[in-house]
Amino acid sequence: MTLVKTALILILVCGFLLCCIPLTFYEIPVSWEGFYHARIAENFATGQYYDSGSFGPEGRPQVYPPVFHIVSALLIRVLSVDGLFLARWGPPFLFCALIMVWYFLISQLYQKSTALLSSLFLLAIPAFTDLGFLFSPQSFALIFIFLAFYFLDRPVISGIFGGIVVMTQFSAVFYFFLVLTIWSLLDPTKRKSAAKTIALSLAIASPYLSYFVYHFPSFGIVLGNLGFKYFFLKTTFGVTALALLGLKKEWFAVSLGIPGLVLSSLQPTNFCYLTFPLALFSAFFVHDFFIHKKYGVIAFIFLFWLLLIPSQEYISKLQPVSEYESFVWLKENSVDSIVASGWYQAPVIAFVSERTPVLGFGFPDETRVEDMSLLYNGDTKLLDYYDISYVYFGSYEEYDYHSVNLKLDRVYSGKGAFYKREPPLIYIVITIDVEPDLPPVLTSYHGIQEGLPFITQLLDTYNIPATFFVLGETAEAYPDEIAELAQTHEIGCHSLYHEDLRTLSFEEKEQRVKEATTILQGLASDIVSFRAPGHSCDSELINILSINGYCIEASACSQFFYPYHPSDDDWLAQGDSSLLRVPISHTPSYFYAPLVYPRSWVDCYLDALKIQSNQRMKIVVIGLHPWEFVPLHAPGYDTYTQACGEYTKTEFEKLLNFFHTRRVTFVTMKQLYKIWEII
CATH class of the missing domain: 3.20.20.370 (Glycoside hydrolase/deacetylase)
Structure with a gap:
């Protein structure tokens, strides 16, 4: 076994072990979003393609890009596991697969040493390690994005992978197309193949895109920027500094950096796209500054472990949904019913309580989001409109709505509270x-x-x-x-x-x-x-x-x-x-x-x-x-x-x-x- 392969295996093992830290402490997924994807995957595994478990009481056609859920459903059937098991153990394997694909892509474009260094730096960036805990299509889509880049000189293969990306997650689609566009503008040799890849990607995904447009949901895009404190929490000062020191006119790296910076500034969940250019520019700097110097390897190892400390500390503080017990209580103490809650808790309620929330994940309905604000502020007519039995009030609802201005009986008080409406007659x-x-x-x-x-x-x-x-x-x-x-x-x-x-x-x-x-x-x-x-x-x-x-x-x-x-x-x-x-x-x-x-x-x-x-x-x-x-x-x-x-x-x-x-x-x-x- 060569030294390079050994190094890659060690990086993968290290990454896998990092992702397994929360699994040793908690029996439920750390990611709240994972509850949604686990439920939809279970639905797909049983042949149910209409989302009746959220957007109650009517439910809604399943409009979320389906590829990730289809693959997850196949794994549930083949491995004979449930969605909760897959939501816990799936992310570490996707995480390692993503590192491997990234390594092969960077090896093709640059040097193997640069690929190894950038893969190692990814482990030191909290925004990237998030992908090891999130049961989300984001990791899955990124794997196919980098495969599409790897085969860019073979547009048919690249376009097939691109079509999979389009049918996996929309934010990843924007990232994919932006990178290809900027890369082709900066590097004229990539223009023809990039254009073919984009065209073929859209053509392959056109049946799904037509379906999506036909069932186009009324949703509002959630945008926001949490400032520099959050930025450095997700990227760390050390890696950001190294990336700035390693900036150079490498067109692919620049093509990754611009979309990553733009998307992460628009929405906090997009910080993962910024991690790849940060890791790559950091690798450029370390490769040029440390590797060829005496004791450079020792200095780098010391530097890396220093950089890894913030990432490890970040991981150690990760916790699953703190109000999980409240939703278990609802499952055990209620019959099928509609539950009002904030958008954040809706997917957890749907999976854990097996009760249908008014809101839902995956293109949340804008009208419903506004209605929940009116409901918590006292519009009782909405209780009848959505046929609501329970109103949940937890930490996220307190942040969004401040209080429950309804005359309902409080029937549960834990880390969150449930208010019950008398059954309508x-x-x-x-x-x-x-x-x-x-x-x-x-x-x-x-x-x-x-x-x-x-x-x-x-x-x-x-x-x-x-x-x-x-x-x-x-x-x-x-x-x-x-x-x-x-x-x-x-x-x-x-x-x-x-x-x-x-x-x-x-x-x-x-x-x-x-x-x-x-x-x-x-x-x-x-x-x-x-x-x-x-x-x-x-x-x-x-x-x-x-x-x-x-x-x-x-x-x-x-x-x-x-x-x-x-x-x-x-x-x-x-x-x-x-x-x-x-x-x-x-x-x-x-x-x-x-x-x-x-x-x-x-x-x-x-x-x-x-x-x-x-x-x-x-x-x-x-x-x-x-x-x-x-x-x-x-x-x-x-x-x-x-x-x-x-x-x-x-x-x-x-x-x-x-x-x-x-x-x-x-x-x-x-x-x-x-x-x-x-x-």
Whole structure:
């Protein structure tokens, strides 16, 4: 074995042992980011490619560059280990592989002695030794970056490695392309091969890049510079000084240095890119100044061990997530739920607690980040929007949000605190008034013919029961459609004709109710729910419905937004009638498409809950008409028709999709009445 090989092996062994120091003290990864990558790797290993474990409650398509996770998933399958084991033991091996590739690259470009010296200096730079503890695509990407540089004169091979880099980590991609660009500008002999490499890299990664653009997340780039103190903590005074002494016109080294300096000044996590030019320039200086002098080797060994002291001290102070026990507590003392936290702790919560955080790692959603700030400052509406069960408050949340300005019970106090929200009790009643188009203005039935199938298909997709209030004359015109609805939904009565019942006498009202009820009973089971056409309810109608066996009246009114038993004498006063009034919810306008246009229905739902904030049991009643789902034109009635068509279809679909991942219960009017009797 040659002296050079022996030296390289010693460097690798030394590097591996340095990386193993935290492994002897802790049974969990030192890197918080590693928890995210471990979880995604486990998901990939089981064939799950949708990130349902973060960005709760909906989850999100997996948009993070996939190569590192695919390789990690293969190792999990082949080695029969879990993600936690890989997150602990994977980094030291990647660390050594990175040093080896770096050594071969520098040996090709310069001398083997320079390659050995620079590899040795890397061990003295804390920002580089970080890579030995981080279960991150960064080390993996750097390996392929240096392989691409090694094979730069063979652009096809270099481009393949470059494509892998693009599909591994985006900050590494910027570093890779910047180095190639600067190198080709400084060294004209590299221009053609660099251009080919960049083009082929993008071409190979184009399927993933297309996928990423299609699912482009709304994220904000986290930038920041922590100043000179942090700079020297990560690079050390000694190595920086040696690098400055070793500066020379070596184009590759300069090409590494400029992007490394730029990227590290933009984001602290990019300091690893600066370590390579620092190590290389330091090697230049030592090679020129020490090696050819008497006792130069001895002097260098002494110098190196001095330089290694800050790195060893840095490593000795590394600790894993200090609030780990808090997340174990959550796992053992809660059921599947959504957790609010800061961005930093979200990946740890997702992996350790196996609970879904609102935030997530890997292109954190900018809107969600802003929402968490609003939540911690007291915006309770966001508790319902994200269906949050627990709010976590630890050291990072204290730094980001200062306090938890929410009236929630504190259920755990360790190194971090959990605040628990009482489980929501929310009933959703979807009601559809089945009638001609915009009565009495129009007499057509486009809503029944085109809108009703759209409504029922969506309800079937989400397995949602609804209550259809049907006019007697509409049931006679479309008996088959109404009979089919009755198979899976409740049929309620909407009177016989669409007219203002308040203008009729007592006898005429009763005649309308009885005739319509008879028609509907011939097509469905018992008819116990009623909604007056045009919400034209009055006290006489309440008495008629009670006499004729109805349990519920569901007309809207401005005085009530919550169910109540009316008085027999005044339908707008609470009393002891056996009939239950279930009005349309307020948003604050009635929850009907024309009245909430052009607002988001999800926002309307949240406002309806907020209006009921004093009620333990929330009941949201949504009103629809089939004709609102088709474009309609009625001169002079634009206030009603402007919401018809795409707006209503889109908002209804969005609302049902929103409900699909929330803790809500869908009930019919008849089912709600039974629940009301119990409470």
